[in-house]
Amino acid sequence: MSANDFFFLLSPSPTTMLGTALVLLLVYFFSSRNQDCGKEPPGPRPLPLLGNILQLDPHKPHNTLCKLSKKYGSVFTVYFGPKKVVVLAGYKTVKQALIGQAQEFGEREITPLTMALSQGHGILFTNGDSWKEMRHFALTNLRDFGMGKKAAEETIIQECQYLIQEFEKxxxxxxxxxxxxxxxxSNVISSIVYGSRFEYSDPQFQAMVDRINENIRLAGTASTQLYxxxxxxxxxxKSSRTIRKNIKMNVGDMRDLIRHLKETMNTHMCRGIVDSFLIRKQKEENSGVLDSHYHEENLIFTVANLFAAGTDTTGTTLRWSLLLMAKxxxxxxxxxxxxxxxxxxxxxxxxxxxxxxxxxxxxxxxQRLANVLPIAIPHITSQDVTFQGYFIKKGTPVYPLLMSVLNDESEWESPHSFNPAxxxxxxxKFVRRDAxxxxxxxxxxxxxxxLARMELFLFFTSLLQYFRFTPPPGMTEDELDLTPAVGFTLNPTRHTLCAVRQF
Known part of the structure; x- marks a missing residue:
């Protein structure tokens, strides 16, 4: 054997590497399908390697999944490439899984994207003891700093006045x-997290919010799903590179904000959730607590999760509300x-x-018609489970299709129309619906x-007291487009409105 032959064996060609990868994926694909012990949920026949990707609308997968539920039922299987996913559709099925069998369906799937978003820390994309502790801490402190109370109401009302002033301009x-x-x-959650709001013209604040919105939009694109x-x-x-870059920049900005709060902290006067976390962290360090969950990375990503969740869905729902009023x-x-x-x-x-x-x-x-989050952030089964007669193996990703709940034809009289009735x-009289x-x-x-419910009510009513919302000049109500833009959450497509002062 010559030296060239030896080095060829050590450095296989791209074709050889691709062939090997395909063989390994096919072995994994078929072996994983044959490991199930029991009747698995039905679904469309997958292709090797690609699964059902070619059958899904890459820009609106939720629409395809809703159509598939009509054919295969409320519990069915699809393959995203070689990954098997169980989809839950309809109010009764989603409720049974998430509430009736919360333990079995209560874990979070950690995908490459969500690992990039939180690196295994924070609240949204973690499991186990760290998740339990951080969720409990965040929920307790949200309540302590006014969620559902007069303090939060005053914060939101103050922000309403700033927003009205901006609209008037x-x-x-x-x-x-x-x-x-x-x-x-974003300023409402910032007031609770940091203890103060930002000026709308603050370039650091603008950049942080805009990066969050860009990441949420990119998370729903076909290229990110492929990633x-x-x-x-x-x-x-490109989308995955942009997401990672945005995360890195926002984490850097949050570290700066937290560093400033730490330098100015008074342990006898807690300004917000960051102060509360820092005080708890200090106490555990002084007490010699081992393996504490109160460390800097959990603080950074808990703040990032609250900031993102408190910005996008509320802001998006308000945007839909004003568009629907003009429509x-x-x-x-x-x-x-x-x-x-x-x-x-x-x-x-x-x-x-x-x-x-x-x-x-x-x-x-x-909220129902806009269905801002059409697919809940993916879950994963914590153990083997039999659900509605089907066997679902431990570690199977589960997609609760919230769109199918909010549009469930057995629960809503006119599910595809805007009908406040x-x-x-x-x-x-107002009636709350279970679905x-x-x-x-x-x-x-x-x-x-x-907190979100309070924000939506106070922002919407305050704006409708002051302004009449109409289409831009030259456009009729019928021409206002209600087609959502591509994204992980469903935002209205880009549009403009006129906010005309009423008095």
Missing amino acids: HEGKAFDTNHLLNYAA NVFPWLGNWI YPHIQDQVQEELSRAIGSRQVGVEDRKNLPFTDAVIHET HFLDENG FMPFSAGRRACLGES
């Missing part, structure tokens, strides 16, 4: 509401008539919700739900 001319609504929502299926492609996929002016008329009759010109408060049933119904119907009884599940459910339900 446009003097009734058409503008894109996207940035301002995201900044307002999750074949992570070794990561360096060649359906007769609904806007009824909201403003109710506000004028029940409130007048004074500031709306949380206690006014019971006197504003139609307005409350409009907000809920906006879904939340009103025959006497015009209203925009915040998911069970162990992984949104921990800031009560």
Whole structure:
């Protein structure tokens, strides 16, 4: 054997490497399918290596999954490449899994993307004792710093005034509401986390919010889905590189903010969640606690998770609400008539919700129709489980299809139309519906739900008191597009509205 032959064996050609990889993937694919002991959920026949990728709409996979549920039922299997996923569709099925069998379906799937987003720390993309401790800490402190209480209400009302001032600067001319609504929502969670808000013109604040929004948009693109299926492609996929870059920059900014809070901290006056975490961290260090969960990386990514979750979904839902008011002016008329009759010109408060049933119904119907999070952040089974007669193996990714709950034809009278009557009884009183599940459910339900509900109510009512929202000049209501843009969450496509002062 010559030296060249020897080095050829050590350095196989790209074709040889690709062939080897394909063989290994095929062995894994077929062996994993044959390991199941029991009847697995049905689903479309997958192709080797590719699975069912070619059958899914890469830009709107939730739509394809809803269509597949019509054929295969409320529990079915799809393959994202070689990865087998169980999809749960419809209100009763999702409720049974996430609430009735919360322990078995309560773990989080950790994908290449979510590992990049949190690096195994924080709340959203972790499991085990660290997740339990960080979730408990965050929930306790959100409540301590006002979630669901008067303190949070005052913070939101103050932010409403700043937002109204920004809207007024446009003097009734058409503008894109996207940035301002995201900044307002972000400032509410920032006040609770850091103990203070940011000016809308603060370049660091703008950059942090914009990076979060870009990452959430990119997380729903076909290229990022491909990265999750074949992570070794990561360096060649632009969206995954951009996501990692944005995370690195936001983590750097958060470290700077936390460093400043640490330098100015007074242990006798807790300003926000960061202070509370730092005080707890210091106590555990002084007590010699081993393997403490209160370390800097958990602080950084817990703050990052709260900041992202408290910005995107609330800001996006508010954007949908204003677009729908411009799209359906007769609904806007009824909201403003109710506000004028029940409130007048004074500031709306949380206690006014019971006197504003139609307005409350409009907000809920906006959340239902917009279905901002069409697929819940993926779960994974914590153990082997038999569910509705099907065997699902431990470690199987599970996708609760929230869109199918909010559009469930057996639960909603007109699921595909904007109909506030879904939340009103025959006497015009507000009624809450069991199938209203925009915040998911069970162990992984949104921990800031009560804060988000308060924000949506106060921001929406305050804006509708002051402004009439209309399409830009030259455009009719019918021309306003309700098609959502591509993203992990469903945002309205880019548009402008006019906010005309009412008095």
